[in-house]
Amino acid sequence: MNKKFYLTTPIYYINDIPHIGHAYTTIAADVLSRFYRNKSYDVFFLTGVDEHGAKIAEAAKVANQEPKEFVDKLVPRFKKAWESLEINYSEFFRTTNLEHEKLAQDFVRQLKDRGFIEKRKYSGFYCIGCEKYLKKDELVDGKCPDHQTVPKKQTEENYFFLLSKLEKKLIQKIETNEFLIEPESRKNEILGKIRQGLEDVSISRANVKWGIPFPGDNSQTIYVWIEALLNYYTATKIYDKKDLWPANLHLMAKDILWFHAVIWPGMLFALDLPLPKKIFAHGFFTINGQKMSKTLGNVLDPNKLVEKFGADAVRYALLREFPFGEDGDISEEKIAQRYEKDLANGLGNLLQRILVMMNKYNVKFEQVGMVDVIGEHEKEMEENLINLKFSEVLTDIWTFYIKPANELIDKEKPWELAIKDQDKLKAFLNYRYQNLVSISKLIKPFMPETAQKMQNQLKTLKPEPLFPKIK
Ligand code: MSP
Numbered sequence: 001m002n003k004k005f006y007l008t009t010p011i012y013y014i015n016d017i018p019h020i021g022h023a024y025t026t027i028a029a030d031v032l033s034r035f036y037r038n039k040s041y042d043v044f045f046l047t048g049v050d051e052h053g054a055k056i057a058e059a060a061k062v063a064n065q066e067p068k069e070f071v072d073k074l075v076p077r078f079k080k081a082w083e084s085l086e087i088n089y090s091e092f093f094r095t096t097n098l099e100h101e102k103l104a105q106d107f108v109r110q111l112k113d114r115g116f117i118e119k120r121k122y123s124g125f126y127c128i129g130c131e132k133y134l135k136k137d138e139l140v141d142g143k144c145p146d147h148q149t150v151p152k153k154q155t156e157e158n159y160f161f162l163l164s165k166l167e168k169k170l171i172q173k174i175e176t177n178e179f180l181i182e183p184e185s186r187k188n189e190i191l192g193k194i195r196q197g198l199e200d201v202s203i204s205r206a207n208v209k210w211g212i213p214f215p216g217d218n219s220q221t222i223y224v225w226i227e228a229l230l231n232y233y234t235a236t237k238i239y240d241k242k243d244l245w246p247a248n249l250h251l252m253a254k255d256i257l258w259f260h261a262v263i264w265p266g267m268l269f270a271l272d273l274p275l276p277k278k279i280f281a282h283g284f285f286t287i288n289g290q291k292m293s294k295t296l297g298n299v300l301d302p303n304k305l306v307e308k309f310g311a312d313a314v315r316y317a318l319l320r321e322f323p324f325g326e327d328g329d330i331s332e333e334k335i336a337q338r339y340e341k342d343l344a345n346g347l348g349n350l351l352q353r354i355l356v357m358m359n360k361y362n363v364k365f366e367q368v369g370m371v372d373v374i375g376e377h378e379k380e381m382e383e384n385l386i387n388l389k390f391s392e393v394l395t396d397i398w399t400f401y402i403k404p405a406n407e408l409i410d411k412e413k414p415w416e417l418a419i420k421d422q423d424k425l426k427a428f429l430n431y432r433y434q435n436l437v438s439i440s441k442l443i444k445p446f447m448p449e450t451a452q453k454m455q456n457q458l459k460t461l462k463p464e465p466l467f468p469k470i471k
Pocket of ligand 1: 016
């Protein structure tokens with residue numbers, strides 16, 4: 001039986017336009033899922049959208065539509081964006097799925113039955129953009145620092161999830177890495193915060209109508225974050241995947257790590273369910289040094305980038321630019337530079353040159369001479385990929401294989417060998433050919449279409465530009 005690998009992206013708020021930030025996490029998940037599929041794992045790759053809550057209800061109101069009508073219309077935007085980026089997800093999750101609604105209610109009911117829920121009065125500052133209560137010390141000049149809006153002072157009676165009961169258990173699972181949080185620095189941050197004391201979490205809303213009715217109290221809905229987190233689990237029931245839970249990996253950015261690293265495992269503990277094996281919080285990126293925001297008008301649209309550079313180049317440039325766990329900067333110019341330097345003049349040029357020479361000097365590939373050196377490095381690169389070091393893997397391929405190969409052609413001057421030493425020429429081209437076959441395999445999870453094109457051209461020996469000039 002094949003081993004399973006269940007990985008997830010966050011479910012994105014449906015009212016947002018799918019932007020390059022969402023694309024970043026989703027591309028990373030896609031690369032991993034392709035890698036594990038190639039390794040014959042049964043991969044289940046889940047992505048989707050978060051459709052309930054005050055934020056969506058407000059957006060629907062502004063659009064003068066019923067919330068359900070509103071969200072239905074927005075789903076294709078995400079699906080189209082993922083299609084254009086060659087995202088090969090297994091299922092696209094929607095939280096308005098009726099089965100999810102029933103399963104989420106069922107989960108909350110069980111929390112109640114096990115004594116993990118209590119009704120209490122609560123008053124706090126609610127930020128609709130974050131869909132959460134902010135503490136006073138989190139506000140900057142009275143505003144939410146992420147959304148630059150003044151949160152609403154709210155007092156209501158809510159149902160609370162008694163997370164504080166689970167503090168010790170959670171610390172133990174994180175410390176022993178049984179529940180693995182990466183990168184290490186984020187894990188330490190989370191541990192530090194938990195040690196300051198866990199508070200119980202309000203998990204219902206009295207004044208949000210657009211949501212799943214709270215079991216046993218129709219006057220409230222389940223807090224949107226609670227049912228959103230539950231998508232990872234309810235999906236395993238909805239798609240009837242036996243033994244799929246626990247997830248092997250939840251991917252997200254650092255903005256929503258607390259929910260995934262603390263509240264989510266708490267909910268699972270309460271029902272004695274296994275925790276996900278690992279969660280990884282990658283960095284946040286800025287655009288040309290500035291925070292990406294609608295107000296600044298600098299939001300990068302993946303569809304436009306794909307139109308200009310092609311899906312593979314966008315996938316490559318985003319994952320190559322900076323290490324996955326760190327913050328970084330991206331811009332259209334940076335993508336354009338990568339396209340020209342690394343892809344067109346680097347990889348594309350290398351393939352073109354070797355194939356042109358094989359044609360010109362009539363060299364057919366035979367397994368002679370040295371064995372390809374990449375084979376020996378493959379294990380190391382796979383290890384890096386398993387550890388989500390996407391940027392390192394790509395940097396290695398370009399630094400150790402593509403760049404030196406192009407330089408070697410300039411140095412060895414095969415066109416001179418063609419006159420002097422036919423055997424040497426043959427060995428040279430054969431070796432470089434093998435090298436290209438290996439490169440095509442290594443880049444395949446990152447750049448599936450390019451890898452396929454390379455493999456076709458290596459078969460037919462007909463060179464065609466992999467990365468044409470951008471108009
Ligand atoms: N709906 C919740 C998630 C629920 S998951 C159970 C949500 N949605 S979101 O639309 O705001 O998506 C947040 C996620 O989008 C981040 O965690 C990250 O994966 C991605 N990113 C959004 N902006 C980003 C950057 N500027 N940089 C990197 N990733 C970004 O939160």
